[in-house]
Amino acid sequence: xxxxxxxxxxxxxxxxxxxxxxxxxxxxxxxxxxxxxxxxxxxxxxxxxxxxxxxxxxxxxxxxxxxxxxxxxxxxxxxxxxxxxxxxxxxxxxxxxxxxxxxxxxxxxxxxxxxxxxxxxxxxxxxxxxxxxxxxxxxxxxxxxxxxxxxxxxxxxxxxxxxxxxxxxxxxxxxxxxxxxxxxxxxxxxxxxxxxxxxxxxxxxxxxxxxxxxxxxxxxxxxxxxxxxxxxxxxxxxxxxxxxxxxxxxxxxxxxxxxxxxxxxxxxxxxxxxxxxxxxxxxxxxxxxxxxxxxxxxxxxxxxxxxxxxxxxxxxxxxxxxxxxxxxxxxxxxxxxxxxxxxxxxxxxxxxxxxxxxxxxxxxxxxxxxxxxxxxxxxxxxxxxxxxxxxxxxxxxxxxxxxxxxxxxxxxxxxxxxxxxxxxxxxxxxxxxxxxxxxxxxxxxxxxxxxxxxxxxxxxxxxxxxxxxxxxxxxxxxxxxxxxxxxxxxxxxxxxxx
Amino acid sequence: xxxxxxxxxxxxxxxxxxxxxxxxxxxxxxxxxxxxxxxxxxxxxxxxxxxxxxxxxxxxxxxxxxxxxxxxxxxxxxxxxxxxxxxxxxxxxxxxxxxxxxxxxxxxxxxxxxxxxxxxxxxxxxxxxxxxxxxxxxxxxxxxxxxxxxxxxxxxxxxxxxxxxxxxxxxxxxxxxxxxxxxxxxxxxxxxxxxxxxxxxxxxxxxxxxxxxxxxxxxxxxxxxxxxxxxxxxxxxxxxxxxxxxxxxxxxxxxxxxxxxxxxxxxxxxxxxxx
Numbered sequence: 111x112x113x114x115x116x117x118x119x120x121x122x123x124x125x126x127x128x129x130x131x132x133x134x135x136x137x138x139x140x141x142x143x144x145x146x147x148x149x150x151x152x153x154x155x156x157x158x159x160x161x162x163x164x165x166x167x168x169x170x171x172x173x174x175x176x177x178x179x180x181x182x183x184x185x186x187x188x189x190x191x192x193x194x195x196x197x198x199x200x201x202x203x204x205x206x207x208x209x210x211x212x213x214x215x216x217x218x219x220x221x222x223x224x225x226x227x228x229x230x231x232x233x234x235x236x237x238x239x240x241x242x243x244x245x246x247x248x249x250x251x252x253x254x255x256x257x258x259x260x261x262x263x264x265x266x267x268x269x270x271x272x273x274x275x276x277x278x279x280x281x282x283x284x285x286x287x288x289x290x291x292x293x294x295x296x297x298x299x300x301x302x303x304x305x306x307x308x309x310x311x312x313x314x315x316x317x318x319x320x321x322x323x324x325x326x327x328x329x330x331x332x333x334x335x336x337x338x339x340x341x342x343x344x345x346x347x348x349x350x351x352x353x354x355x356x357x358x359x360x361x362x363x364x365x366x367x368x369x370x371x372x373x374x375x376x377x378x379x380x381x382x383x384x385x386x387x388x389x390x391x392x393x394x395x396x397x398x399x400x401x402x403x404x405x406x407x408x409x410x411x412x413x414x415x416x417x418x419x420x421x422x423x424x425x426x427x428x429x430x431x432x433x434x435x436x437x438x439x440x441x442x443x444x445x446x447x448x449x450x451x452x453x454x455x456x457x458x459x460x461x462x463x464x465x466x467x468x469x470x471x472x473x474x475x476x477x478x479x480x481x482x483x484x485x486x487x488x489x490x491x492x493x494x495x496x497x498x499x500x501x502x503x504x505x506x507x508x509x510x511x512x513x514x515x516x517x518x519x520x521x522x523x524x525x526x527x528x529x530x531x532x533x534x535x536x537x538x539x540x541x542x543x544x545x546x547x548x549x550x551x552x553x554x555x556x557x558x559x560x561x562x563x564x565x566x567x568x569x570x571x572x573x574x575x576x577x578x579x580x581x582x583x584x585x586x587x588x589x590x591x592x593x594x595x596x597x598x599x600x601x602x603x604x605x606x607x608x
Numbered sequence: 609x610x611x612x613x614x615x616x617x618x619x620x621x622x623x624x625x626x627x628x629x630x631x632x633x634x635x636x637x638x639x640x641x642x643x644x645x646x647x648x649x650x651x652x653x654x655x656x657x658x659x660x661x662x663x664x665x666x667x668x669x670x671x672x673x674x675x676x677x678x679x680x681x682x683x684x685x686x687x688x689x690x691x692x693x694x695x696x697x698x699x700x701x702x703x704x705x706x707x708x709x710x711x712x713x714x715x716x717x718x719x720x721x722x723x724x725x726x727x728x729x730x731x732x733x734x735x736x737x738x739x740x741x742x743x744x745x746x747x748x749x750x751x752x753x754x755x756x757x758x759x760x761x762x763x764x765x766x767x768x769x770x771x772x773x774x775x776x777x778x779x780x781x782x783x784x785x786x787x788x789x790x791x792x793x794x795x796x797x798x799x800x801x802x803x804x805x806x807x808x809x810x811x812x813x814x815x816x817x818x819x820x821x822x823x824x825x826x827x828x829x830x831x832x833x834x835x836x837x838x839x840x841x842x843x844x845x846x847x848x849x850x851x852x853x854x855x856x857x858x859x860x861x862x863x864x865x866x867x868x869x870x871x872x873x874x875x876x877x878x879x880x881x882x883x
Contacts, residue, residue, distance in 0.1 A: 421689060491726035495789070497687060498720035499739035499796055502712050509738070510728060 143587070147580030153369040153382065154248040155237040156211075156358060160190045162223055164230050173227045183216030183223070187238050194361075195354060197270065197321050206350055212239035214383045237365065242381040242574035247347045247355055248364060251573070253340035255356075257298075260333040262312070264299055269322040274315045275304060281335055282309045290342035294349045299333040300324055303353045319353045346573065372581060376547045377563065381574030384567075386582050388549045392462055392542070392557030393531060399466020399553055400473060400530050405523055407470075408477030412519075415478070416485040417507045436475035443472045444539030452540060459541040460556040468536045473526040480522020484515040517604030524597040528590050534561040560586045635660035635800065635830040636681060641695035643676050643685065650676050652854045654695075658800075658847075663822060663831045665845035665862065667838060669882065672851040674834045678802050681832065682718035683711050699800065716743050719793030723805040725785035727777030727792070732769050735777040735788055736760060739796035755795055763791035764821050783814025790821065794829075801825065803833040807840065819844050838878055842866050850874045 164171065167181025188208050192198065198207045215238045222236065223229050246252070262278035275297055287308050288295055295306040297314070302322030308315040342349050358364050375385030419425045447468035451457045457464050488511045496506035537543070542558050543566065550557035558566070560582060567579040636658035643651035651673040658664050666674035676685070683704060685691040697704050704714050716739070727735050736756045739745075746752035756773075760766040765787045769780070777788055786806055793801055803822070807815040822831060822844050835841050841848050842862060849859040850869075858865060858874045869875045876882055 489726075491722060491724060492728060494684065494687070494720075494722060495726045495728060495792070496738070497684065498682070498715060498722070499742075499792055500712050500714075500716035501738075501742050503687075505742055509742075514729065 143580050143583050146577055147582075147584045149249045150372065150577035150581035151369050152249075152366050153371065154240050154245045155365050155367060156191075156240060156363050157235060157237055157365050158187070158190045158194075158363060159233045159235050160186050160219060160238075161233045162186060162219070162230050163189075167223065168227075168230060173230070175224050175227075178224050178227060178230075179220065181220070181223075183220040184211075184213070185216075187211060187215045187219065187236075194358070194363075195320075197318075203350070206348065207354065210241055210244045210351060210354060212241050212382045213380050214378075215239050237367070239371075239382055240364075242572060243346045244351070244355055245382055246574055247352070248359075248366065252347055252352060252355075253338040253345055255352075256337045256339060257334045258337075259331045260297075260299075260328065260335060261330055263327050263329055264297070264333050265327040266299060266304065266322055266325050268318075269300075269302065269325050270318045272315065272317055273304060274313060275299065275306075276313045278312070280312055282306065282312070282314045285309050285311065292341050294338040294342050296336040296338070296349065296353070297333065298336050299328050300326065303336070303357075305349050305353075319350050320357060372578075376549045377545060377558070377566070378547060379545075381570075381572050381578055384575070384578055386560065386563060386585060388546060389558050389560045389563035389582070390585075391549050392465075393559040395462035395550060395553050395557065396465040396469060396537075396559055397527055397530060399463055400469040401523070401527060403467065403470040404473050404477050404526065408474050408523075409481050409519060411474075412478045412481030412485060413507060413512065416482045417503070417511065432475050432478055436479060439535075440472055440533055441535040441539065443468050444536030446471065447536060448539045458554050458556070460544050460546070460558070461554045462542075462550060462557050462559075463553040464540050465537050465542050465557075465559065466553065468540060469530040469533055472533060472536060473530045476526040476529060477519075477523055480526070481515070481519045484518025484522065485511060487518060488514045517600050521597045521601050524593050524600070528593040528597075531559075531589060531593070532561055532586065534559075534565055537562050538565075560589075633660050634658060635699065636832075637696075637698045638677075638680075639696045639698075641677065641680060641693065641697060643673070643680060643694075644692045645688070646690045650854055651680075654851075654856045656849055656856055656859050658830060658832060660830050661826060661828070662847060663826050663833060663845040664847045664849065665841035666832065666834045666849050666851060667836075667841050667877070668851035668857075669877065670836075673854040674849075674851040675804055676854075677851070677856075678804055678832060678834050681800065681802055682715050682720055684720065686711060716796045717798050718800040718802060719796060719798035721786070721789050721793055721801065721803045721806045724809050725782055725789055727780070727785050727788050729776060729778050731774045732760075732777050732780070732788060733773040736791050736795045739792060743796055745796065759791040759795040760788075762794050762825070763787045764817065764824075765791055781814070783810050783817055786810060786814070786818060787821065790818075790825075794825075798829065800830045800832065803831065805834050805836060808836060815840070838866070850877060852877070 163186060166185050167183060168178055170177065188211060191207060191211060192204065195207055198204055218238070219234065219236045222234065240248070260277060260281050262281055264275050264277045264281070267274040267276075282295065288306055295309070295314075296319070297304045297306060297316065300322040301320075302318060303320040304316040304318050304322075306314045306316040338349060338352060345352075347355070355364070371383070372385045373390070374387050375383060376388035378384040415425065415429065447464060451464045451467055452459060457467075492510050492514065493506045496510045497503070501509065537559055543562050544556060544558065545566065546556050546558055548555070564579055564582045564586065567575045567582060634657035638657075639655045641651060641654045642649070654673075654677055666678060668674050679685045680693055680697060681699075681704075685693055693705065699714075699717065703709070728738065730738075733756055736759050737752055740752060740755045746755055757766060760769060765784060768784060769775075769788075777785065780788060786809075790801075790806075807818050810818065819840065822833065825831060826846075833841075833844065845862045847860065848862045848865040850857045850865060850871075850873075852873050858869060858871045865874065866878055869878065
C-alpha cells in the first residue's frame with residue numbers, strides 16, 4: 111500500500127520536473143530573444159543643422175524633383191559632420207568620420223528637399239541615420255568608460271598632434287607603452303581629448319584626438335583621466351570614433367527614436383537600413399494565396415468525405431492518406447512545388463503565388479482534418495431534424511450542419527495558417543530565399559517571407575543583424591501568438607455543448 | 609413468424625383488398641417489411657395497417673424494432689448506410705419505397721418528432737419557418753408568419769413564445785422545446801406525424817402537456833407514437849402494436865391489447881414480467 115502511494119508521488123514529481131524544465135527552457139528562449147531583439151526596435155540618429163547647398167544637389171538650378179533626387183545628399187550630411195570635427199582632415203580620419211554615418215544618412219533630407227525645394231540654400235535641421243556600429247555603440251555594445259579627476263596640475267605641451275602631458279603628481283597608471291590590447295587611457299583636458307600612448311611616471315605622451323583649446327596648465331580637478339575599459343582591439347568602434355560619438359552626445363546631437371524603418375523598409379545589406387516590410391508583405395501575400403486555395407478546397411473535401419462519400423475501400427484509403435500527408439516533412443512539399451509549379455507550369459520563381467500554392471498543399475490536410483472533426487462534432491440530431499422536416503441531405507448539411515461547424519473550421523484554419531506563417535523549408539526550395547530589397551506589390555513579384563528573412567539575417571556576419579534577427583523573431587512570434595489567441599477566442603466564444 | 613396476430617392473416621400485395629379489410633380507413637399499409645442492419649435482421653416481416661386520424665402506439669422492450677419500423681415510414685433509415693429495407697409500405701396508395709418517389713416530398717407528408725428535443729440552434733421563428741421555406745409553402749413574408757403562428761398555436765406554444773420569437777429555440781425548457789419540434793413538424797402540413805418516444809426526456813408535467821397536445825392533434829393528423837411507457841400508450845392511443853425481438857406480435861384496439869391480449873408475450877409484457 112505504501113509502495114503504491116510512493117509510486118504515485120514519484121510519478122507526480124516526474125511530471126512536475128518535466129513541466130518545470132519545459133517552462134525554464136521556454137522562459138530562457140523567450141528572454142534571450144527579447145533581450146537580443148528589443149534593442150533593434152530603437153535606433154540612434156544624429157540631429158544636425160545641414161546646409162542644403164545648391165551646388166551639391168542642384169548645380170543647374172532647375173529645382174526639378176528628378177534633378178534634386180539625383181543630388182548627393184550624403185555629401186551634404188558628410189560635410190556637416192566634417193564641419194563639426196575639422197581636425198579630421200587627412201583621408202584616413204575622414205573615412206573614419208564618414209563611417210559614423212549610415213550609407214542612407216541623406217535619405218531623410220532628400221525626401222524633405224524633394225518635397226519642398228524652397229529649402230535649398232537654407233540650413234535644415236534633420237535627423238540623420240547613424241551607422242550600425244555607431245548605433246550599437248550607443249546601445250551599450252561599446253565600452254565601459256571610467257573617469258577619474260586629475261589630482262595634480264597638468265600641462266599639455268601643445269594643442270594638437272603628438273603631445274606630452276606633465277602632471278605634478280602621479281596621475282597616470284603604471285609605466286610603459288600602451289597597446290590596443292589593453293584598456294585605452296585618455297586625458298580630457300582643456301576641452302580636448304588626448305589618447306595616451308606612453309606613460310613615464312608623471313609624464314605621458316599621446317595623440318590629440320580632439321584639439322585642445324589651449325596649452326595652458328589645467329588645475330587639479332579640472333581635467334580627467336578617462337579609461338575605456340574594453341581594449342580597442344576588442345571593439346568595433348575605435349577610440350577616435352568613441353571620442354567623436356561621446357562629443358556628439360555631449361552636444362545633444364544624438365537622439366534615440368523608435369525604429370519605424372524596421373517596419374517600413376525592405377531588406378538591405380546595411381543593418382541600419384534593413385527592415386521587414388518586404389517580408390511582412392510577402393508573408394501576407396503568401397498566406398492570402400494559401401487561404402484562398404486552402405479554405406474552399408479543404409472545407410469542400412471535408413464536407414464531401416464526412417457527409418456524402420460512400421464508406422468503402424477508396425474513401426478509406428483517401429482518409430488514411432490525408433492523415434499521412436499531414437505528417438509529410440515540409441521540405442518534400444517544397445520539392446514538389448519546385449518540380450510542379452516552377453518547372454512544369456513555369457510560374458515565376460520566388461513569387462508569393464508559388465509559395466502560397468506550396469503552403470496550401472502543406473496546410474490542406476490540417477484544414478481537412480480540422481473541418482471533418484468540426485463537422486463530426488455537430489450532433490446528428492440536428493441533421494435528423496432537418497431531414498425530418500423534408501430538407502434534402504444537401505440542404506441539411508449546408509443549412510444546419512455547416513453553420514454550426516464554422517467556428518471549429520475557422521479555428522482549424524487559423525491554426526493551419528499560423529503553421530504556414532512559420533514554415534520555412536519548402537519556401538527555400540522555390541527560391542523565396544533570395545535577397546530582395548523591393549517590397550512585393552503582387553503575388554507574382556519576387557518576395558520573401560518572415561521566417562525566411564529571419565533565416566537570411568541569421569546567416570549574416572554583422573553583429574547588428576543579430577539584433578535584427580531577434581527582432582524579426584519577436585514580430586513573428588507576436589503574429590503567431592495573436593493568431594493562436596484568435597483561434598482560442600473563437601473556440602471559447604462559439605463552443606457549444608449539446 | 610410462428611405467432612402473428614393481425615387483422616390480416618395473409619400478408620399480400622393486393623392493397624385494395626387489404627384496405628378494405630383494415631380497421632376504419634387505413635392511412636398507412638405495411639406489408640412484409642424487413643429491415644437489415646448489415647447482417648442483423650432487425651425487423652422481421654411486419655405487416656400492419658395504421659388508421660387515419662387516430663393515434664397508434666408502438667410498444668415493446670428496447671431493441672424490439674419499434675423505432676426501426678417507425679423510421680421506415682418516412683425513410684429515415686435511408687440515412688444509415690448499412691440499413692436495408694424490403695417489403696412494401698403504402699401511404700394512401702403511394703408506394704413510399706418506389707424508386708421514383710422523392711424522399712423530400714415524402715418527409716414533407718410524414719413529419720417526425722424525435723426522442724430528444726432537437727430544435728435548431730436558431731430562433732424560435734426560424735425553427736418553425738425553416739420547413740415551409742425550403743418547401744416553398746409561403747409566397748410572402750406575411751404568409752410565412754401566418755404559418756409560423758398557426759403551427760405554434762396548434763402545438764400549444766404560441767402563448768408562451770409569442771413575445772420571444774427571435775430568441776434561440778435552444779433556450780426554451782425541455783417541454784417547450786419538444787412542443788417547438790412538434791410545431792416545426794406541423795408547419796410543413798404533414799398528414800402523418802411520427803413520434804419517437806417524444807416524452808422520454810421530459811418531466812411528468814411536460815409529458816402531460818404533450819399528451820394533451822397529441823390528443824388534440826389526433827383530429828387532423830395520423831399519429832404514430834413509439835413509447836416505453838405503457839400508461840402513456842393506454843392514455844393517448846386508440847390502437848396499439850406490440851413488438852418483440854423484431855416481430856410484430858400483436859396489433860389491435862388499445863383497450864383490447866391492454867385488457868385482453870391474445871398472445872402470451874403481450875400479456876407478459878404489459879403485466880411487467882419482462883421488458
